[in-house]
Amino acid sequence: MRSTVAWRLLRHDRSATAGALLGVVAIVFLVGQQLSILFGLLQYMSVLVDHSGADVWITSASVRNVDAVNLIPGQYLERVMGLPEVAWAAPILFGNGLMRTADDSFEAVRLVGLHRPRLQGGPWALAQGRVQALLDLESAAVDRLDLKKFAHPALGSLTEINGKRVRLTAITEGARAFQGTLVFLPLDQVRDMAQTPPGRYSAILVGFQPRADQQTALARLRALLPECSVLTTAELSRRTQLYYLTNTGIGGSFGFSTTIAVLIGIVIITLTMYASVLQRTRDFAVMRALGGRRRDIAVIVLCQAVIVGGIGIFLGLFLLAALLNATRGSDIPSFLPAVVPPLLAGITLLVSLLGSLVALRKALQADPASVFH
Amino acid sequence: MADLRLENIARDFYDGRQLRRVLFPINLTFKPGELTVLAGPSGSGKTTLLSIIGLVLRPSEGRMWLSGREVTGLADDVASKMRLATYGFVFQQPMLIDGLSVQDNILLALGIQGAHIPGVVRQRVAELLTSLGLADTARLPPQMISGGMKQRVSIARALIKDPAIILCDEPTSALDAENGQVVMGILKKIAVAEKRLVVVVSHDARVFPFADRLIKMENGTVVADTAAGKPQGLDVAS
Numbered sequence: 078m079r080s081t082v083a084w085r086l087l088r089h090d091r092s093a094t095a096g097a098l099l100g101v102v103a104i105v106f107l108v109g110q111q112l113s114i115l116f117g118l119l120q121y122m123s124v125l126v127d128h129s130g131a132d133v134w135i136t137s138a139s140v141r142n143v144d145a146v147n148l149i150p151g152q153y154l155e156r157v158m159g160l161p162e163v164a165w166a167a168p169i170l171f172g173n174g175l176m177r178t179a180d181d182s183f184e185a186v187r188l189v190g191l192h193r194p195r196l197q198g199g200p201w202a203l204a205q206g207r208v209q210a211l212l213d214l215e216s217a218a219v220d221r222l223d224l225k226k227f228a229h230p231a232l233g234s235l236t237e238i239n240g241k242r243v244r245l246t247a248i249t250e251g252a253r254a255f256q257g258t259l260v261f262l263p264l265d266q267v268r269d270m271a272q273t274p275p276g277r278y279s280a281i282l283v284g285f286q287p288r289a290d291q292q293t294a295l296a297r298l299r300a301l302l303p304e305c306s307v308l309t310t311a312e313l314s315r316r317t318q319l320y321y322l323t324n325t326g327i328g329g330s331f332g333f334s335t336t337i338a339v340l341i342g343i344v345i346i347t348l349t350m351y352a353s354v355l356q357r358t359r360d361f362a363v364m365r366a367l368g369g370r371r372r373d374i375a376v377i378v379l380c381q382a383v384i385v386g387g388i389g390i391f392l393g394l395f396l397l398a399a400l401l402n403a404t405r406g407s408d409i410p411s412f413l414p415a416v417v418p419p420l421l422a423g424i425t426l427l428v429s430l431l432g433s434l435v436a437l438r439k440a441l442q443a444d445p446a447s448v449f450h
Numbered sequence: 451m452a453d454l455r456l457e458n459i460a461r462d463f464y465d466g467r468q469l470r471r472v473l474f475p476i477n478l479t480f481k482p483g484e485l486t487v488l489a490g491p492s493g494s495g496k497t498t499l500l501s502i503i504g505l506v507l508r509p510s511e512g513r514m515w516l517s518g519r520e521v522t523g524l525a526d527d528v529a530s531k532m533r534l535a536t537y538g539f540v541f542q543q544p545m546l547i548d549g550l551s552v553q554d555n556i557l558l559a560l561g562i563q564g565a566h567i568p569g570v571v572r573q574r575v576a577e578l579l580t581s582l583g584l585a586d587t588a589r590l591p592p593q594m595i596s597g598g599m600k601q602r603v604s605i606a607r608a609l610i611k612d613p614a615i616i617l618c619d620e621p622t623s624a625l626d627a628e629n630g631q632v633v634m635g636i637l638k639k640i641a642v643a644e645k646r647l648v649v650v651v652s653h654d655a656r657v658f659p660f661a662d663r664l665i666k667m668e669n670g671t672v673v674a675d676t677a678a679g680k681p682q683g684l685d686v687a688s
């Protein structure tokens with residue numbers, strides 16, 4: 078009966094209910110939207126690491142993020158290969174460059190040099206062309222969403238990076254980084270373009286034997302190369318994301334905007350629920366006189382908060398899904414890990430309950446004696 | 451069946467500057483099967499007394515027994531439970547809740563503490579409404595029916611619990627003469643035929659003929675207590 082009453086009162090007090098719903102929807106939608114961009118950017122930050130297909134990344138010591146690695150000697154490759162747990166090891170070389178665009182301007186790019194023939198750490202999804210095209214020394218691959226920056230060059234067209242001739246032979250899908258525009262090239266080309274000394278690499282990617290024990294293999298690698306950072310792909314990914322989150326304004330900015338969204342939501346919910354309870358003070362006094370305990374009044378008010386929260390969460394998530402769907406494949410970074418919607422729903426429900434507390438206080442003050450006057 | 455005994459019940463109110471006594475020690479006993487009318491001028495303390503009897507207001511002094519059990523200063527939850535189980539209220543205004551149908555307003559008197567309401571109770575609501583001349587109003591929202599009908603719905607809300615005690619504060623004052631007579635007739639029948647303890651507060655002389663017992667109050671004291679016409683000894687503590 079009490080939950081039915083809660084529902085009926087909500088249905089009757091339409092404008093107040095709509096206001097409170099708006100507060101909930103605002104929280105779910107705004108926070109969800111902010112989080113999807115944040116997680117999208119997080120993905121950008123570690124995109125090369127996450128899609129490298131390696132078990133372990135070996136880099137210069139004390140690495141903070143994958144973009145700030147010193148060169149390491151190529152001799153490490155042979156030492157690593159000597160371990161029985163290691164199935165393969167491949168070097169990767171990063172560099173910076175300027176790429177001539179189709180309209181004769183230049184675009185700063187992040188060069189990713191891949192070792193042939195494995196091309197490990199290279200493109201994992203292509204919009205056009207084939208990965209094998211990168212086996213050709215002059216070939217290069219850029220991302221579909223970056224084509225605009227290069228003034229829409231045609232597949233197969235010639236251009237130059239740092240004065241070296243390259244041919245656009247493949248278009249990648251989803252290879253966008255936080256730190257710059259990625260261009261995949263054969264490793265030797267990058268060495269030439271960035272003028273790095275021969276026999277030195279940015280990192281060595283390692284794949285373990287399928288049956289090797291990861292922990293043992295990792296420990297042996299670390300013992301073998303004490304002068305290097307030996308991190309699992311997941312560790313390096315996390316470290317890189319954390320670095321950018323805490324050392325750029327991103328973490329703070331997203332934290333601030335989501336906090337504001339939640340606060341505005343709480344304020345809206347609080348005000349509208351308080352206003353609606355205020356109008357119902359007499360009714361709550363009647364319920365008390367009829368034999369309702371304070372706890373019964375609380376049940377009704379909290380039920381209202383849960384109902385408004387539930388419907389608002391549903392609507393908010395629906396709108397959020399519509400937005401994410403509409404912007405999928407666009408150049409707006411967006412990604413929601415599966416845990417986020419339920420978490421967001423839980424937190425929003427909590428926030429709705431929090432927002433109803435002021436109203437609850439007011440409702441509990443309803444004095445049964447007042448109905449006699 | 452229940453009887454109520456008041457012993458030196460008094461009440462003070464703080465009016466912002468000083469404590470003012472609005473009810474001087476009162477000794478009264480109410481019996482089931484009769485309709486008691488509590489009369490007196492405005493401000494004489496009738497509502498205050500009724501609120502104390504109804505367990506929504508605590509006396510400042512004195513003690514009170516309901517069927518031999520002391521009910522002075524009950525904890526809030528205990529008082530609520532007792533109101534739910536034993537009391538039916540009819541107020542000056544019908545005090546129906548907007549947004550709930552006539553039927554749900556009545557059922558709320560049973561379900562406010564969360565009890566499950568079996569289907570047969572709805573049948574009883576329909577019968578009760580019919581007996582009060584409110585057939586076919588169960589599904590209507592309260593704002594669709596007249597003031598007199600609303601007040602009868604509020605009587606139905608009091609009666610659905612089958613309460614031993616029914617307390618009414620000026621139940622006819624918001625009604626026209628005809629509806630007032632109808633409501634009083636219903637309350638009289640409830641008291642006498644169904645052996646309930648009914649107390650009606652009113653300063654309206656038109657309700658006096660329905661009284662089995664007429665208690666008159668003035669300035670917070672009982673000044674007369676007469677049973678069905680013939681005067682009785684005053685039961686007032688000075």
Ligand SMILES: Nc1ncnc2c1ncn2[C@@H]1O[C@H](COP(=O)(O)OP(=O)(O)O)[C@@H](O)[C@H]1O
Pocket residue numbers: 463464465472490491492493494495496497498499
């Ligand atoms: N909650 C309250 N606070 C202060 N004074 C009150 C309160 N309730 C009633 N009174 C005072 O008590 C007196 C009796 O009031 P009441 O019992 O309502 O009289 P009646 O119902 O006979 O008109 C009045 O003077 C009124 O102002």
Ligand SMILES: [Mg+2]
Pocket residue numbers: 449496497498619
């Ligand atoms: Mg009064």
